[in-house]
Amino acid sequence: MSKTETRRWNQELTIIAGAVILLMLPLLGIPFKTYLTLTIAGLAMGMLLFLISSGVSIIFGLMDVLNFAHGALFAWGAYVGFSVFGWLREWVEADSVLQNFGVFLVAILAAMAAVAVLGIILERVIVRRVYGNHLFQILITFGATIVLVELIRVFWGPNDEVMTVPLTFRGNWDIFDIIIARYRVICIFIGIVVYAVIQLILKKTKLGTIVRAGVENREMVQAMGHNIFLLFTGVFAVGAALAALGGLSMSIFSLQVYPDMGSTYLLFAFIVVIIGGLGSVTGSLVGALIVGLSYNYVAYLVPWAAAGVNILIMIIILLIRPTGLFAAGK
Amino acid sequence: MVEEPNLTETILKVEDAHTFIGHHHILQGLSFEARADAVTVLIGRNGAGKSTTLKTVMGLLPASQGKILYNGHEIQKKRPYEIARMGIGFVPEDMGIFASLTVEENMRVAMLREDKLTAGWLEQTLEMFPDLGKFWHSLAGNLSGGQKQMLAIARAIVNESSLLLIDEPSKGLAPIVVDALIEAINQIKKHSVVVLVEQNFYMASCVGDHFYILDDGIVVHSGNMQDLVDDDELKSRYLGISKAGN
Numbered sequence: 001m002s003k004t005e006t007r008r009w010n011q012e013l014t015i016i017a018g019a020v021i022l023l024m025l026p027l028l029g030i031p032f033k034t035y036l037t038l039t040i041a042g043l044a045m046g047m048l049l050f051l052i053s054s055g056v057s058i059i060f061g062l063m064d065v066l067n068f069a070h071g072a073l074f075a076w077g078a079y080v081g082f083s084v085f086g087w088l089r090e091w092v093e094a095d096s097v098l099q100n101f102g103v104f105l106v107a108i109l110a111a112m113a114a115v116a117v118l119g120i121i122l123e124r125v126i127v128r129r130v131y132g133n134h135l136f137q138i139l140i141t142f143g144a145t146i147v148l149v150e151l152i153r154v155f156w157g158p159n160d161e162v163m164t165v166p167l168t169f170r171g172n173w174d175i176f177d178i179i180i181a182r183y184r185v186i187c188i189f190i191g192i193v194v195y196a197v198i199q200l201i202l203k204k205t206k207l208g209t210i211v212r213a214g215v216e217n218r219e220m221v222q223a224m225g226h227n228i229f230l231l232f233t234g235v236f237a238v239g240a241a242l243a244a245l246g247g248l249s250m251s252i253f254s255l256q257v258y259p260d261m262g263s264t265y266l267l268f269a270f271i272v273v274i275i276g277g278l279g280s281v282t283g284s285l286v287g288a289l290i291v292g293l294s295y296n297y298v299a300y301l302v303p304w305a306a307a308g309v310n311i312l313i314m315i316i317i318l319l320i321r322p323t324g325l326f327a328a329g330k
Numbered sequence: 331m332v333e334e335p336n337l338t339e340t341i342l343k344v345e346d347a348h349t350f351i352g353h354h355h356i357l358q359g360l361s362f363e364a365r366a367d368a369v370t371v372l373i374g375r376n377g378a379g380k381s382t383t384l385k386t387v388m389g390l391l392p393a394s395q396g397k398i399l400y401n402g403h404e405i406q407k408k409r410p411y412e413i414a415r416m417g418i419g420f421v422p423e424d425m426g427i428f429a430s431l432t433v434e435e436n437m438r439v440a441m442l443r444e445d446k447l448t449a450g451w452l453e454q455t456l457e458m459f460p461d462l463g464k465f466w467h468s469l470a471g472n473l474s475g476g477q478k479q480m481l482a483i484a485r486a487i488v489n490e491s492s493l494l495l496i497d498e499p500s501k502g503l504a505p506i507v508v509d510a511l512i513e514a515i516n517q518i519k520k521h522s523v524v525v526l527v528e529q530n531f532y533m534a535s536c537v538g539d540h541f542y543i544l545d546d547g548i549v550v551h552s553g554n555m556q557d558l559v560d561d562d563e564l565k566s567r568y569l570g571i572s573k574a575g576n
Contacts, residue, residue, distance in 0.1 A: 206438060213428045213439045220426035223388055224485065225414035225442045 026297040036178050038296045044184035046285075046292025047191025048253060051246030052265055053272035054198065054284040055239030061215045061279020063232050065127055066134055068141040070243050070269065071262025072148035073115050073122075077244025078163075078251035078261060079156050080114045081107040085164045092166050100166035111248045112241040118148075119240025123233050145262070152259040160258040163251045187249055191285075194245070198281050211235060215279045271310050275317050277324025286325055340399075341366045341493055341523045342387065347396035347406075349379075349386045349547075356382045358547035359396070364493070369515070369524045371538035371555065373531070373569060379547040380527040381423050384495045387525075388420045389413045400493065415442065419486030419522070423497040427478050429471030433462055436470050440485035448488065455484045458514055476507035483514065493523045500530040512536045531569065535559050543568045 027035055052074050059067050084107040085092050091103035126144055130136040169183040202208035214221045214231060222228045250265060251257045268291060276287025291310050299306035317324065342364040349357035356379050364370040372380045385391040387398055389410040398406040405413050414420070428436050441448050456463045459480040465473060470481060479499055486494055496515070500508045508530065515537045518524060528534040534541070538555040545568060558564060 206444075209431065209435050210439055213431060213435075216428045216430060217426055219390055219410075220422065220428070221439065222410040223390060223414055223420045223422070223426070224440050225411050225489070226439075227409075227411045229409075 023293070026301065029301050030297070033178050034300065037180065038300055039293065040180050040184050040188070042293035042296035043289065044181075044187040044253070044292070045296060046289035047187050048246060048250050048288075049265070049268050049272050049291055050191050050285050050288035051194060051249060052243055053269040053276070053288055054194075054281050055242035055246075056266075056269050057273045057276065057278055057280065057284045058211075058235055059239040060273070062211060062218070062235050063127075063131070064134075065131070065236075066137045066141070067127070067236075067239070068138055068266070069122060069144040069148060070141075070239070071264075071266030072145040072152075073119060073240045073243040073262070074247035074250070074265060075152060075257075075259060075262040076118060076148060077111040077115045077247030078257045079152055079247075080111040080244065081248035081251065082156070082161060082163060082257050084110050085166075089164070092164050095167060097168050100168040104166055104169070107248060108245060111244040115244035115247075116237040116241040119237045120233055122240070123236035127236065128229070128232075149259050149262070156257075156259075158259065160256055163255050163257050165252050165255065169252065183252060187253060190245070190249060194242070195281065195285050202281065268310070271314050274314050274324060277327030280324070280326035283324055283326030339366055340364070341401060342525065343397075343399040344383070344387065345397040345399070347383070347386055347393045347398060349382055349391050349393050351382065351391065356391075356547050357386060357393070360544070360548055361396075362542045362549055362552070364523055364525045365540065366523050368539035369519050369526060369537050371534045371541045372525065372527045372544055373529070373534055373541060374544035375568070375570065376529075378544040380544055381497050382547075383544070384420065384422075384497050384525070384527055387413075387495060388418065417490070417492040419489065419491030419494045421479075421482045421486050421494070421496040421499065423501065423527075425478050425482040427470045427473075427481060429469065431470055432467050433470055433473070433481060434466050436481055436485060437462075437488060440488050442489050447490070451488050451490055455488050458517060459484050476503050476510070479503060479507075479511065480514070483511075483518070487518055487522065491522055493525065494518060495525050497527045498529060499526070500528065500533045508533055531565070 023039075026038070030038065052070065056067065056070050059065055059070070085103065088103045088106065091099040094100065122144060126140055127137070130140050165183070169186060171182055173180045173182060173185075200208075202212055210221060210226055210231065214226075214228060218228050221231075246265070247262070251261070272284060272287040272291050274287075275290055276283030276285070290313060294309050294313060295306055298309040340363045344363070345361050347357050347360045348355070358379075360379065360383060362370070362372070362383075372383060374380055382391060386393050387400075387405075389405070389408055389412070393406045396406065397404055400413075400416060400418065403416070405416065408416075428439065431439070437452065441452070461477050462481055462484055465477065470478065473481060483496065483499065486496070499511050499515075503511070512533055515524060515526070519537070524537070526534070526537065528538075535555055535558075541552060541555050541558050542549045543551040543558075543564075551564065551568060
């Protein structure tokens with residue numbers, strides 16, 4: 001093993017050991033069974049935040065675009081899923097695991113496809129005109145958010161709606177007196193699958209390699225004969241589809257949909273991306289888990305400080321490592 | 331489709347090119363030609379517009395005025411990826427290495443096709459730069475300066491480019507590495523036309539056949555490289571090279 005590899009291995013071990021110690025720290029003030037329940041809730045929340053923040057991170061990392069409309073795309077995903085559940089209510093209420101998962105899969109595919117198309121339109125019509133200008137990007141995507149949210153009000157109405165949940169996803173498992181909500185386990189599973197698929201595409205396919213190269217130096221990627229604008233559209237569509245998946249999953253988690261739901265979670269997404277580092281999917285995952293877990297632990301221990309703990313973590317990370325934990329090289 | 335270079339024709343012709351970076355008027359009516367039978371070297375002091383010229387040809391800095399003809403086709407309105415696909419390879423001044431990717435991944439991004447022909451080119455490229463094969467699975471960011479430069483050139487020639495634009499390949503490299511690069515460029519010029527921007531006069535004179543001296547965004551002198559090597563007054567006036575320093 002070379003010196004560089006040994007040093008890297010030692011660094012990784014230190015980070016893992018530090019993470020385990022931090023993860024166990026709440027045990028000082030929380031009973032073990034409650035701790036496990038909170039950990040699973042935190043992991044589930046983290047995975048849901050990962051779904052929305054990974055899109056923001058990839059879009060900013062590759063395209064240098066600050067997409068404030070990501071929250072509205074998130075809400076659109078939730079509403080498309082809400083409609084699919086409405087159309088296939090029999091499957092949602094059926095006492096059949098197969099039908100419950102079937103309708104969930106249909107809702108996911110419909111939400112991701114519809115919002116990906118919306119993302120393509122958004123990128124082609126609006127975002128493409130403001131490449132390279134962050135101020136205009138913020139203003140124009142904020143404007144797009146208003147339009148998209150108003151369209152939700154037009155199509156689905158202005159009121160909050162109760163999100164129906166497939167029968168199998170309801171309720172808890174009681175394992176040795178540890179209460180585990182079923183849907184939280186499904187959220188963790190979805191997060192792991194999405195992370196694995198993104199990593200597989202980024203690391204093992206030529207397209208993924210070009211995207212990673214583009215995050216680092218898009219001018220050079222163009223000079224090598226790759227149509228960066230087509231790549232941008234594709235990445236924007238994938239980011240939008242991930243937001244849709246996040247929106248649908250979160251609406252089942254929180255049991256509601258409302259037109260402005262995106263803005264609540266967009267704030268979390270930006271905190272996650274700042275902690276994890278722009279342009280890094282692994283950074284988004286780690287950042288999301290930090291936010292999800294710390295929120296749940298602190299909400300139990302010091303309820304009034306729950307909302308502020310993530311801001312505090314973000315400030316600490318910014319002071320120690322301004323580019324975030326896993327910033328992609330630029 | 332890469333066109334075979336005709337040894338007697340002008341493969342690249344830049345006519346009265348004007349390029350702005352922000353409000354700065356960098357190229358102010360620059361014209362030059364690169365012939366298929368010669369290595370063309372662009373030389374000049376810092377800020378003369380050499381790197382801007384290559385970026386303008388590549389479409390990375392669009393020309394606001396003037397014509398750029400490649401194999402007789404106008405390319406000044408084309409996008410960089412279209413220009414690259416026409417068979418123009420580019421090695422920028424900062425090498426443009428993807429540091430977080432391995433050497434293999436860097437080459438893979440550069441390969442526009444993955445067929446037998448490209449595989450053959452890759453094999454030849456690795457024969458020319460054997461160090462790249464040794465560090466095939468290493469991160470490109472961990473390579474030495476010379477190895478990074480070799481990787482940058484290898485990426486540009488792996489697609490059977492008929493024109494290669496190389497920007498200051500000797501910058502910051504040890505003399506022994508510069509000699510290796512000279513040897514590599516002398517090999518490359520057997521099958522590709524090379525336009526080289528170079529401040530290192532030793533390297534420029536070793537590989538160049540034809541030269542253009544740039545100053546304030548225009549060509550102020552051109553001719554055969556051997557004539558420049560022999561003309562101390564011209565070197566002193568435009569390049570700041572004294573007889574003693576030659």
